[in-house]
Structures are given as C-alpha cells and as structure tokens.
Amino acid sequence: MAFRDTLIADLTTTLSGSNVSVxxxxxxxxxxxxxxxxxxxxxxxxxxxxxxxxxxxxxxxADVYQTVTTVKGYLTVDAKNQPGxxxxxTNSIREARLGITGPYSKECETSTxxxxxxxxxxxxxxxxxx
Amino acid sequence: MAVxxxxxxxxxxxxxxxxxxxxxxxxxxxxxxxxxQDLTISSAPGTVRYSTLDSSSSSAFTTVNxxxxxxxxxxxxxxxxxxxxxxxxxxxxxxxxETSKAKTxxxxxxxxxxTGTTGDTYWTGKGFIGGLAPNASIDQAVWISPMEIIxxxxxxxxxES
Numbered sequence: 001m002a003f004r005d006t007l008i009a010d011l012t013t014t015l016s017g018s019n020v021s022v023x024x025x026x027x028x029x030x031x032x033x034x035x036x037x038x039x040x041x042x043x044x045x046x047x048x049x050x051x052x053x054x055x056x057x058x059x060x061x062a063d064v065y066q067t068v069t070t071v072k073g074y075l076t077v078d079a080k081n082q083p084g085x086x087x088x089x090t091n092s093i094r095e096a097r098l099g100i101t102g103p104y105s106k107e108c109e110t111s112t113x114x115x116x117x118x119x120x121x122x123x124x125x126x127x128x129x130x
Numbered sequence: 131m132a133v134x135x136x137x138x139x140x141x142x143x144x145x146x147x148x149x150x151x152x153x154x155x156x157x158x159x160x161x162x163x164x165x166x167q168d169l170t171i172s173s174a175p176g177t178v179r180y181s182t183l184d185s186s187s188s189s190a191f192t193t194v195n196x197x198x199x200x201x202x203x204x205x206x207x208x209x210x211x212x213x214x215x216x217x218x219x220x221x222x223x224x225x226x227x228e229t230s231k232a233k234t235x236x237x238x239x240x241x242x243x244x245t246g247t248t249g250d251t252y253w254t255g256k257g258f259i260g261g262l263a264p265n266a267s268i269d270q271a272v273w274i275s276p277m278e279i280i281x282x283x284x285x286x287x288x289x290e291s
Binding site: 061064 | 165268
C-alpha cells in the first residue's frame with residue numbers, strides 16, 4: 001500500500017469534522033492551467049509517492065541501501081479569510097506522518113506560498129526505510 | 131602490474147572454517163563474512179633495539195612475527211549467532227559470538243583477487259576470534275562491529291590452481 005493511500009485514509013478520518021476535506025484524486029492540472037487544489041479550495045490533495053534507493057553503507061561485497069519515499073500534499077485556502085481551524089488542520093496533516101508504519105524516519109516540512117488572494121500550503125513528507 | 135580493484139564486490143573475501151579445507155575461498159560449507167566495510171591484515175615483526183658504544187644510532191634485531199586480521203562489518207544475524215541447521219562447519223553452526231566466547235581455534239583465508247580463477251591469490255592461517263564489539267546507534271541504523279582474528283602461527287600465501 002502506497003504511503004499516499006495511508007495518508008489519505010488517515011486524514012479523511014482525522015479531518016472529517018474540520019473545514020478541510022481530503023480528495024483521493026491526484027493534484028493534476030486541469031484545463032486552464034489550474035491545479036486541482038487551487039480550483040477546489042479547502043481540499044487537501046496528496047501527490048503520488050516518489051521513491052529513491054540510496055546507498056546507506058558501502059561494503060566489500062554487497063552495498064546496503066535505504067529507501068527514501070517522498071510525498072507532497074497541497075492545500076489551498078482563501079488568504080484573506082482562512083478557515084478558523086487552519087492551524088489545527090495543518091498540524092493534523094503534519095502529524096499524519098506518524099500513522100505510517102515501517103520507516104524509521106518520518107518527517108514533514110510545511111511551506112506556504114501566497115498568490116493573488118489565496119495561500120497554498122505545501123507539505124513535504126519524507127519517509128526513510130532500511 | 132596493476133592495482134587490485136576491490137569495487138567489483140567479489141575481490142576481498144574473508145572466509146572462516148573449522149578446518150583448513152573449509153576455510154578455502156569458495157569452498158562448499160565455508161563461511162564467507164558478509165557486509166565487510168574494511169579488512170586489514172597485519173604482519174608485524176617483533177624487534178629488539180640495542181645500543182653499542184661505537185655507534186650513535188641504535189641497532190635492532192627481529193624476533194617473531196605477530197600476525198592478525200581485523201575488520202569492521204555490518205552485523206548479519208546468522209553469521210553472528212550461528213545457523214543451528216548447519217552441521218559441517220562449526221564456525222557457521224555456532225556463529226562468531228559463540229566461537230569467540232568458546233575460544234575455539236578457527237582457520238581462515240583472505241582473498242585478494244576473488245575466487246574461482248586460476249592464479250587468484252589468498253592468504254591462509256589459523257587463530258582465534260576476538261574483538262567483537264557490536265555497536266548500535268540511531269544514526270547508523272544498523273549494528274556494526276569490529277572483529278579481530280589473533281593469528282596463531284604463520285600466514286601462508288596460496289595461489290588458486
């Protein structure tokens with residue numbers, strides 16, 4: 001099961017009573033060059049897992065690798081009238097990383113970008129498994 | 131002349147056995163230590179220094195060689211703790227920890243150029259396993275341990291035929 005699916009399942013439950021909903025769709029760009037989270041504000045979109053294999057240890061016979069999985073999430077809301085629970089919503093989204101089992105490192109970094117009258121929260125999840 | 135390239139992953143091999151035949155590189159039932167980070171063979175002659183009245187520099191004579199093989203490795207559970215289903219090679223059956231604890235003499239070889247090709251060179255000897263000190267930390271993610279083989283006697287060079 002992709003980490004994306006777990007995040008969507010967990011956050012659908014966690015955010016059910018909030019002002020933000022969770023979509024199972026990918027944040028693709030619709031006609032008119034508008035990404036779905038910008039078109040459908042107050043809806044969280046989780047992008048596909050991106051997986052890379054990196055050398056953890058070089059050894060004389062067989063290298064040991066770790067798997068780094070990154071997942072991006074996008075949430076766009078009105079910049080002037082943000083939902084009253086935006087802080088708890090963004091905190092819940094970050095905390096959803098802890099619902100993933102397996103990786104020894106589970107990190108989430110949030111950044112924001114304001115464009116005209118809306119603000120986009122971008123969540124960068126990173127999971128590392130040996 | 132050419133340097134020996136160990137990056138192929140099959141060149142520098144430490145093989146252990148409960149007798150000399152089982153310690154030959156690539157031998158059936160031999161125990162090849164996996165996940166070695168480094169491998170060092172030390173052959174240091176003992177020396178005694180002395181001074182004489184007719185020289186401003188000291189002189190020296192040699193005594194016996196002190197030989198050892200040392201390495202650092204990522205800990206493999208079967209290699210460290212043994213394979214109870216194996217009955218031929220005692221080192222493989224008991225694992226490094228039990229063999230070290232029991233102070234059982236083992237035979238070993240160190241391949242320089244891999245195995246399976248005529249002329250491949252390896253060194254052999256016998257000795258005792260020591261220096262195991264497994265270490266874990268959250269930063270390194272896996273168990274890592276040094277190991278030393280205190281060589282009992284000579285190191286012998288052999289070419290694969």
